[in-house]
Amino acid sequence: MPRIETSELTKRYGETLAVDRLDLSISEGSVYGFLGPNGAGKTTTMRLLTGLTRPTSGTGSIAGVPITDRDGLRPHLGYLPEEPPLYEQATAYEQLEYVAGLRDLPERATQERINTLLDELDLTADATTRIADYSKGMRQKTAYIQAVLHEPDVVFLDEPTSGLDPRAARTIREMILDLADSGTTVFLSTHILPVVEEVADTVGILSDGQLVAEGDPETLTQRAETGDTQTLEDVFLELTSTDPAADVEATDG
Amino acid sequence: MAELTWPRHALSIGVFEFRRSVRALWQDKARLTLMAFGMVIPSLLTLAVTIVFADAIRNIEEFAVPDMVRGMVALFWLFGVYLIAQRVVSARPRINAESLMLTTVSARTVAFGLLVAEMLRILAYAGFPILVLTGVSVFLLGSPVSLILLPVAAVLFAATVVVAGSAVGYAVALLVATSPFVARHKTILGTAATLLAMGGYFLFLYPQISGLSQAALAWVPIGWLADLAVVGTPFVGSSLRAVGVIAGSAALLIVGGLLVERETAVFWFIEPVSPDTEGSVSEQTAEKENLRPATRDSLAAAVTPLVVPRFVSTPVQRVAEWALMRTRRDPNRLMFLLIPVFAIGSPLVSTAVQSGSIGALGAPLTAVALPWLVGSLFAMNPLGDEGAVLPVTLTAVSGDHYVRGLIVPGLVFGLPIILLVTGLAGLVSPYTIGEQLGLVILSGYLTVVAVTISPAIGMAFPRFSAISVGQSRDVLPPRMTAVAVHAVLVLLPGALLAALLVAPRVARTVLAGVFGFVPTIVLELLNSSPDGIGILSTAAGAFRAVGENILAIGLDQLQIIGGGATLIGGILCSYILYQNAVHRFNRYVPL
Numbered sequence: 041m042p043r044i045e046t047s048e049l050t051k052r053y054g055e056t057l058a059v060d061r062l063d064l065s066i067s068e069g070s071v072y073g074f075l076g077p078n079g080a081g082k083t084t085t086m087r088l089l090t091g092l093t094r095p096t097s098g099t100g101s102i103a104g105v106p107i108t109d110r111d112g113l114r115p116h117l118g119y120l121p122e123e124p125p126l127y128e129q130a131t132a133y134e135q136l137e138y139v140a141g142l143r144d145l146p147e148r149a150t151q152e153r154i155n156t157l158l159d160e161l162d163l164t165a166d167a168t169t170r171i172a173d174y175s176k177g178m179r180q181k182t183a184y185i186q187a188v189l190h191e192p193d194v195v196f197l198d199e200p201t202s203g204l205d206p207r208a209a210r211t212i213r214e215m216i217l218d219l220a221d222s223g224t225t226v227f228l229s230t231h232i233l234p235v236v237e238e239v240a241d242t243v244g245i246l247s248d249g250q251l252v253a254e255g256d257p258e259t260l261t262q263r264a265e266t267g268d269t270q271t272l273e274d275v276f277l278e279l280t281s282t283d284p285a286a287d288v289e290a291t292d293g
Numbered sequence: 294m295a296e297l298t299w300p301r302h303a304l305s306i307g308v309f310e311f312r313r314s315v316r317a318l319w320q321d322k323a324r325l326t327l328m329a330f331g332m333v334i335p336s337l338l339t340l341a342v343t344i345v346f347a348d349a350i351r352n353i354e355e356f357a358v359p360d361m362v363r364g365m366v367a368l369f370w371l372f373g374v375y376l377i378a379q380r381v382v383s384a385r386p387r388i389n390a391e392s393l394m395l396t397t398v399s400a401r402t403v404a405f406g407l408l409v410a411e412m413l414r415i416l417a418y419a420g421f422p423i424l425v426l427t428g429v430s431v432f433l434l435g436s437p438v439s440l441i442l443l444p445v446a447a448v449l450f451a452a453t454v455v456v457a458g459s460a461v462g463y464a465v466a467l468l469v470a471t472s473p474f475v476a477r478h479k480t481i482l483g484t485a486a487t488l489l490a491m492g493g494y495f496l497f498l499y500p501q502i503s504g505l506s507q508a509a510l511a512w513v514p515i516g517w518l519a520d521l522a523v524v525g526t527p528f529v530g531s532s533l534r535a536v537g538v539i540a541g542s543a544a545l546l547i548v549g550g551l552l553v554e555r556e557t558a559v560f561w562f563i564e565p566v567s568p569d570t571e572g573s574v575s576e577q578t579a580e581k582e583n584l585r586p587a588t589r590d591s592l593a594a595a596v597t598p599l600v601v602p603r604f605v606s607t608p609v610q611r612v613a614e615w616a617l618m619r620t621r622r623d624p625n626r627l628m629f630l631l632i633p634v635f636a637i638g639s640p641l642v643s644t645a646v647q648s649g650s651i652g653a654l655g656a657p658l659t660a661v662a663l664p665w666l667v668g669s670l671f672a673m674n675p676l677g678d679e680g681a682v683l684p685v686t687l688t689a690v691s692g693d694h695y696v697r698g699l700i701v702p703g704l705v706f707g708l709p710i711i712l713l714v715t716g717l718a719g720l721v722s723p724y725t726i727g728e729q730l731g732l733v734i735l736s737g738y739l740t741v742v743a744v745t746i747s748p749a750i751g752m753a754f755p756r757f758s759a760i761s762v763g764q765s766r767d768v769l770p771p772r773m774t775a776v777a778v779h780a781v782l783v784l785l786p787g788a789l790l791a792a793l794l795v796a797p798r799v800a801r802t803v804l805a806g807v808f809g810f811v812p813t814i815v816l817e818l819l820n821s822s823p824d825g826i827g828i829l830s831t832a833a834g835a836f837r838a839v840g841e842n843i844l845a846i847g848l849d850q851l852q853i854i855g856g857g858a859t860l861i862g863g864i865l866c867s868y869i870l871y872q873n874a875v876h877r878f879n880r881y882v883p884l
């Protein structure tokens with residue numbers, strides 16, 4: 041059974057159609073690269089799939105649990121939103137232990153996991169400093185650890201590498217691959233296309249709320265009729281262009 | 294599984310949130326000091342009174358708890374519910390780190406955690422006074438059961454206030470989020486609600502205004518907490534009521550808790566309706582088409598029908614428009630100011646009505662209070678209001694322009710209105726034309742001062758958001774300290790000037806009292822022990838002399854010298870604080 045599945049999933053904000061009849065089917069242990077221009081509806085899709093907002097119509101499920109069943113959903117997912125959800129007055133340690141406590145994780149093992157993750161992300165030295173004094177990247181790292189701490193079945197990462205230095209960004213990419221190897225499904229939204237090319241098994245491109253292309257990176261960058269290879273950036277620009285001519289070209293590609 | 298653990302998690306959320314607010318408070322030293330005073334002084338006063346009257350208290354005769362006490366408890370309870378509801382609606386209907394909390398635990402757990410946190414905050418604040426009262430009950434009134442029952446009554450009071458207030462608050466927040474009508478008119482509706490609540494509160498608190506007494510509220514069952522609190526002491530309550538209030542509170546907690554759970558489960562997962570989307574479609578498309586910066590001044594459009602005059606430079610105009618727009622779009626600011634207006638205004642008005650001197654009091658009151666109000670409208674928290682934009686503002690505008698921009702709205706829009714209203718109030722007053730004119734000039738002078746000094750005060754005591762979550766959030770209310778400092782700087786000298794103008798004799802008596810006789814009386818009271826302490830009586834004598842000297846000053850002299858000094862002081866103060874604000878802005882380092 042797919043870990044993430046949606047059918048005709050739709051979200052409307054007043055006049056704005058943020059997500060338009062989205063059909064997804066993402067299997068266990070895969071990394072799904074979710075691309076799209078600003079305002080395409082990526083964050084909205086994640087909020088729908090994490091139960092934070094209700095769909096206008098359509099259905100979806102995570103690990104077999106319908107996305108409208110929030111209580112059932114919660115143990116299966118981890119979410120790193122665009123804006124790291126942290127408490128300024130707490131230290132990284134305090135925040136992570138607090139969240140672990142709320143999730144009822146076993147204390148000893150979690151402690152070790154927190155330490156390992158902090159180490160891997162070079163955050164140990166600052167883990168006892170108040171988050172109010174953190175840089176953007178440090179916040180991002182803390183929020184990332186928080187999202188994967190409980191080893192959920194599905195992790196939603198909204199721009200996980202934003203604000204990270206090259207070393208940290210590399211670490212996160214490796215961590216994502218490790219997560220997938222251990223069976224976690226990673227739903228990844230980012231504007232940094234090389235990251236997607238490196239880690240994603242499947243790429244979906246969203247434009248104006250609609251899924252305009254889906255496939256593994258190799259297939260997407262192959263031009264069927266000529267056999268040339270394009271970059272993912274070319275594909276992205278073509279598929280999401282507002283110029284109708286480009287649309288035509290893209291659909292017959 | 295989750296069903297069994299949620300109370301434990303709610304408790305840990307409550308404790309965590311409470312610790313967070315303590316830490317935040319700890320960093321805000323001015324507010325901390327103010328709260329500490331608010332907490333310690335009543336307790337110390339109670340303690341002092343107890344010690345002084347220990348014997349009298351010990352020998353107190355039995356008597357029945359009067360209805361007035363029950364009514365008073367009920368009144369405070371109702372007011373508490375209003376305050377909590379207002380906190381929920383205006384400060385934080387949505388939660389911090391929302392996406393984290395709601396994907397980690399159930400909404401119910403978060404809701405109950407927040408209730409616990411709020412109770413802890415109240416109890417932390419009231420803990421010391423409760424301790425003192427319990428001590429008095431146990432040791433002086435000889436009532437060992439008070440050791441348990443008094444704190445129980447206090448906790449029940451806090452818990453029911455929080456639960457009922459939150460249930461009301463989330464219901465209102467839900468209404469604002471779902472009804473476009475309410476969303477659009479929330480400023481006016483909110484102001485009306487505040488006026489009603491405050492008005493009701495003061496009507497009962499000052500029975501002389503309305504003839505209503507607190508006893509009229511004794512039927513409200515929550516007042517029976519008084520019966521519970523006095524069990525075992527010489528004050529005799531009704532034991533039926535004491536038992537009843539425990540059962541009643543329990544029922545209220547359950548029903549209120551269920552309500553809060555339902556409301557938050559909906560509220561935290563919906564998108565609030567936007568107050569602006571209701572406009573006609575054609576209007577919206579027209580707006581979109583015209584949105585090119587070159588063809589349309591959207592900021593000026595946002596503040597219409599008000600127009601910032603073009604004689605100021607563009608940066609000043611922009612800052613002024615921005616300040617206007619913020620004030621218009623943020624209802625909290627006005628509500629925040631209404632509390633002191635009512636606290637001070639209603640007893641004054643009630644006295645005036647009773648003594649039939651409403652006309653005589655109205656004009657000077659207008660001349661002093663309105664300038665204060667306008668002065669605190671636009672710049673009580675300018676830096677905090679900038680939010681994430683602050684670094685940009687700091688690098689984009691000069692301090693001179695910025696501060697002038699903050700001053701302009703009050704002068705351009707406030708001043709004419711104040712002059713007009715004060716003039717009208719003067720016409721219906723018993724004062725001579727000369728005095729009326731004086732009051733109008735005074736109101737203008739005070740407006741200039743109040744408006745000019747506010748940026749410096751607002752910048753000295755800024756309030757910043759603790760954290761911004763993805764959802765849009767309302768502008769923060771200004772810091773209490775800033776409002777208080779500004780009020781003291783405007784209202785006290787303003788009142789003195791008004792009094793010197795229309796009632797110099799009263800002004801002289803009050804001055805003599807404040808600087809001479811009141812300290813004298815206090816010192817003499819302190820010195821009432823049989824073999825008085827020398828220093829205290831010497832000091833008392835010195836103060837008495839000061840008082841007598843003030844009374845001996847001629848009224849003309851007082852008006853010219855006292856008034857003149859105050860007027861010049863005001864101008865100096867404005868100049869210095871204006872410079873200070875410019876300086877602060879230019880050197881400000883955002884956190």
Ligand SMILES: Nc1ncnc2c1ncn2[C@@H]1O[C@H](COP(=O)(O)OP(=O)(O)OP(=O)(O)O)[C@@H](O)[C@H]1O
Nearest residue numbers: 053056058076077078079080081082083084085564
């Ligand atoms: N709470 C909301 N209320 C109204 N409209 C919204 C809301 N959230 C999102 N939208 C609208 O839905 C559309 C999709 O927004 P979304 O945040 O999902 O885009 P995104 O793909 O994440 O963009 P970005 O790459 O900039 O993060 C946008 O048009 C946005 O204006």
Ligand SMILES: [Mg+2]
Nearest residue numbers: 082083084122
């Ligand atoms: Mg987004």
